[in-house]
Amino acid sequence: MFENNPHEFYMAAAIKQAQQAAADDEVPVGTVIVHKGSIIARAHNQIERLKDPTAHAEMIAITQAANFLDNKWLSECSIYVTIEPCSMCAGALVLSRIKEIIYGADDPKTGACGSVINIANNSKLNHCINVTNSVLANECGYLLSEFFKQKRGRNAKCQIKNDK
Secondary structure, three states: OOOOOHHHHHHHHHHHHHHHHHHOOOOOOEEEEEEOOEEEEEEEOOHHHHOOOOOOHHHHHHHHHHHHHOOOOOOOEEEEEEEOOOHHHHHHHHHHOOOEEEEEEOOOOOOOEOOOOEOOOOOOOOOOOEEEOOOOHHHHHHHHHHHHHHHHHHOOOOOOOOOO
């Protein structure tokens, strides 16, 4: 389906990870890390499952990729993530010296690749990352909005009626 567009092909793989997160009742964020044309890491959020606030998809994938390459530097890798990385994840990606971040939906609340702050391209840091945004943004954003719509529906408070 996306064979002619590598960014869309790899983002579709990240979306599958996000769908797995949603099936596990996690915020649907998924990611893959690509090295020389091959996916070497796949992950999705596992914060609730692991009861770990650092168990973001990107953090888990960074660990997988570093283990796969037997190297702390991911300088020949690209990460595809369904939503703009947060400050923790963007910081870890800078520290790993990843070559490129490709993400789907912007995150206007916690995005750290330009939406709120820009850790990925901060000239005061020791590494800057090439960033491409809005790859399959509608599909990625839809997963998130539907997840939270369903969450709000399940957790709706009782309505208070005013019988004056």
